[in-house]
Amino acid sequence: MLTILSENFSLVNEWINELRNVDVQHDRMRFRRNMERIGEIAAFEISKGLEQREVEIQTPLDTIKVKEIAVQPVITTILRAGVPLFEGILNYLDRADCGFVAAYRKHDANDYFSIKQDYLTCPSIEGRPLIVGDPMLATGASLIEAIKDLLTHGKPTQLHIVAAIASRQGVETIEKAYPEAKIWVGAIDDELTSKGYITPGLGDAGDLSYGEKLQR
Numbered sequence: 001m002l003t004i005l006s007e008n009f010s011l012v013n014e015w016i017n018e019l020r021n022v023d024v025q026h027d028r029m030r031f032r033r034n035m036e037r038i039g040e041i042a043a044f045e046i047s048k049g050l051e052q053r054e055v056e057i058q059t060p061l062d063t064i065k066v067k068e069i070a071v072q073p074v075i076t077t078i079l080r081a082g083v084p085l086f087e088g089i090l091n092y093l094d095r096a097d098c099g100f101v102a103a104y105r106k107h108d109a110n111d112y113f114s115i116k117q118d119y120l121t122c123p124s125i126e127g128r129p130l131i132v133g134d135p136m137l138a139t140g141a142s143l144i145e146a147i148k149d150l151l152t153h154g155k156p157t158q159l160h161i162v163a164a165i166a167s168r169q170g171v172e173t174i175e176k177a178y179p180e181a182k183i184w185v186g187a188i189d190d191e192l193t194s195k196g197y198i199t200p201g202l203g204d205a206g207d208l209s210y211g212e213k214l215q216r
């Protein structure tokens, strides 16, 4: 199931416009905060589908039966670009556990790239909702690698994928690989460049959040 958040939240449109705009996106704090805000809206929407249970709590005057999230999700992301979006999801689902994957694109002499994953740490996801935040869902290759490894940590009850901007091709790749996944995206762009960048997109989300990396 695919949900395009900007279709229902005009504010998400505002934030994505700022993420894309070369006159605004160099303001790193605003860039990170806009990513975070998209994560917050996605978490809010995801929360509507989380199982709830009834518990009793004590107020200073009496007890009351209330509802709470029955099983806390595990929120994961891919370092480093995913951190601001991840922080946004965690701002709202603040009792969740968290996992991290480190992955990078290794370019060869012809500028083709393969995904290298060299770090993964995650609590058990057995019987819990799994949320994976990846700000730019481009080819879907790094996401598929990450999810494959995360699923060695148990069988989740729900699989949610959150992206600020996705390419149509990336969404189709994920839908094929994980038909059960609920995909939440800020916006969808039609094109991918030969180097796997979303276009018009916004550029390099990691560099815009944290500074231009040295190419090695």
Ligand SMILES: O=c1cc[nH]c(=O)[nH]1
Pocket (backbone or CB within 6 Å): 081, 136, 138, 196, 197, 198, 199, 201, 202, 203, 204, 205, 206
């Ligand atoms: O367009 C893209 C694709 C992947 N990662 C980015 O930061 N931007």
